[in-house]
Amino acid sequence: MRIPVLALTAASAMVAALALPAGATAATATAAASAAAGADGGGRRFDQPYAGFAPAGTVLRPASPRAAGLDPAPIAAFEEQVDAWADPASGAGYLFPGATSLMVHDGKVVERSAAGYATRYSAPQTELPEDQWTPARTDTIYDLASLSKLFTSLVAVQQLEAGTIRLDSPVADYLPEFAVNGKGAITVRQLLTHTSGLAPDPEPALWQGYPDIPSRVKAILDTAPVNPAGTTYTYSDLNMLTMQLVLEKVTGRSLDTLVREDITRPLHMTDTGYNPPASKLPRIAATEYEATPARGLVHGEVHDENAWAMGGVAGHAGVFSTVDDLAVLAQAILNGGTYRGHRVLSRHGVSLLEENFNQAFPGDSHGLGFELDQIWYMSGLSGPRTMGHTGFTGTSLVIDPESRSFAILLTNRVHATRTTPSTNPARRGIAGALAQAMPVKAPGGGRSWFSGQGGGATSTLTTGPLNASGTVDVDFRSFVNTESTDRLRLEASSDGGATWQPVALQVTGTGAPTGGVTSLSGQAVRAWWRVHAEVPNAASGLELRWRYTTDSVYEGRGVNLGGLRVTDGTHVLIDGDKPDAPLTSAGWRELPAGGGH
Template structure:
């Protein structure tokens, strides 16, 4: 291979400018750790830093700009972020307002309430995780088996073709229930409305369809109450939130805490006005604020304790809430027959739509309609919790999924890929509907050598290696990468005759970004390549 660049090679190499992004090198003890080889978990959460947990600080610092922009753009009046790594709290910040409006016309309050790190949120459907966890505590005590018919324990359920619906199917949303019914419009009190759910007919045969439904968890909550002899809120306080020290987690918070609670929606149509300090969900409200599908109020720190308990195999601060085997059952995919709807017992699994670059086979989480989400990645001992009051003052707002994804992506980006101090790698960057490229002149070379590391959305995003004789017309890919690599992988590709240029190309679809594609140690015919210029979508990273 000629050592100098031809005029055409120089022209192609000079298409754009280099964008350097220099990350500080982590300490020697953590700099070469694999993506999936984190430091040991602590027994409890504690304040930490990027350095103390082996993370890169810049992505965590960039979260502030993203959240402030989301508040300014009206995505939500306020936000709290919370992230941990191996028990180190590496991000915990508040933005915007907990209460800002008096009505759905967005008339601002004279004295808005600022969001703080201690703000208490209506976490909406994340409440389902509390109900499922409560049920599994009773499972461990022998009250039921997962494949018991619900009607074995709740005789009122044995109506309208529901005789064979199992408890497992409630937890995995495969019972056949419809997604939602207006329980709050039914006459009677809490008991009568729960009976209405228990008697409600199915919309599909049990086990044939995945359909997320609040009715499943309302029924599961009724089972918890039947087995425990307590109302759901009492049992959860006694067996879960109390032992975990989740002092700011509760149903039906007292009026004395209103100043600490994020306001939600203005609901004059049902006589509620601005909902602030009461559960937002109308059905949960009609069930006296205590229901299996919604009703829990909590803070980011308290939810972090719950997440850490799951990461720590059911234990927190010396309290064993669940057995390790039970935790694994909760986070194991129960629905292989419904690809893309991976679901454990209560937990959603590997959902890139809001987990983004933290999403993989070890990730589990849940979202809430009020604008809340929790993501846990077991392989990396990482938790990312995002709490917003996006329904304040109206639910007619844009989806918060884009900031959920941005937040999860930045937390993932803080986890260094496996690369030694002072080494360099080319990173393809993040983004939807991208076509990012790096072109290298390889005049006369017969082969190219390189190493690649990637975590790419399986069969949706791709990395390609292509060749060209003129820099304009490109071959079919010599190599296609998708999915996850466990380690840096060496590649040697024989080049077609007349090859003058090699192009690395990274293509993404319109949603979900994995951890990305990295390339290093480029050589052609054993001669090291150092591209002088690259396309501006690519970033040179030095760890």
């Protein structure tokens, strides 16, 4: 079951005049959004990255993908795939009972929909009577799980700005009892970047080993590190549980009060908070049926057992929210810390979220609280400044400042059991769809080709036999956004395609690899590269091919080629801009001249 809606509700900071009537169809939603957004014009291209914050006055408003300058096809394909992921009949492809998603580009909400069911089961393998199934809606409230860590981190940055804590001060300066068991050197920065040396989780679990909240707090303070501070990256709930205690100590306020008074209330995030009231239960997605501890079907209270043991308010978990509320938060971050005139962070504070403090730990880039550049769920939106987080219940948030875009996916994948496949394909799916929807245009506006294939595939663009003689010069332009192991190569064959040899490439442009290379990959920059290659001692019958190969793990946005030109000093052998150029594509899509996606 799918509910496509393009208009956010007025209560979620959308212009009231653009709200659609209940029961509006996808067609009427698209038409209304297109009419409302038509004057805005197209958005920024993916190969034109922004350097700074969005204008502080940027406010979310609905738009069809086309009205926002995007290709609607990848977005539509993602929505179709979500239907399959939410359908138990998909077998191994079934990922979650229900999901709600939202995509924004340049302030325009280009996708907002729901699929499946917020409540469907009474226990693992046991469905409720069908008339008791609750469809997922665009305003369904989900348990965010570890996305809650972002709220703790935002409060921490607020307190850094207020001067109540210091980034490189020992935690023991604020919590003297934390210094036991060799933790005296652990700093606030190390808690927020998961480099403290603390274990991933409390052992024993807080709900198992301790009778009440005071004893559980003492267990957090008494925990012993498993590595020296600053020597390793270890993602740890204990970091954020400790950060909670620091914040509560220096402010004299509980974490839920800090989040409510300093983040959600100023931003009018009315459906976001800990321990949601019973009045909202009909809109809350159910999670797991738990026999140990004996909680039964968890619905309306936090799923994470350690957060539950802390009364539902914990530094690492416990926040419930909707895609609409999270969209306001994400846009506030893109705006430099403000939304509709309500500032929750300074511009400098936001910069701390996207600054990589973990350069000593390649692959584990981290700002304060926010993960950075994690292709395993950020997919084509990944880059050095891309911020985000995931949650165990099947949630993800990806914010890409370079395109002023973000993607939100909330699911109840642990309903009614946590023994389900990983939600990562869906997380990558939404981020990759938004990235591929943004256009990329070849310099000069001539013919170009795009390959955005899935894992474990190969695309080739091959010339016919060329009447070559002597040294052959090959020039082309490439825009590469791939995982480091997914490579674009130029290869040559002189035996009719029976064997192919790599051709050395000389690359120039922003962030281009230096020296001679035989392949191109990466997501560090969003720029077209100019590529030159030489094939010496060529003879008639020479063939060339551009080969893009992906492994079975992750993919980026893909590869674009343009400006293909092959000469042998006196003759033009291939002019890729001409429609009769002898080129055969397998897996590459030719884009319209002068445009492209």
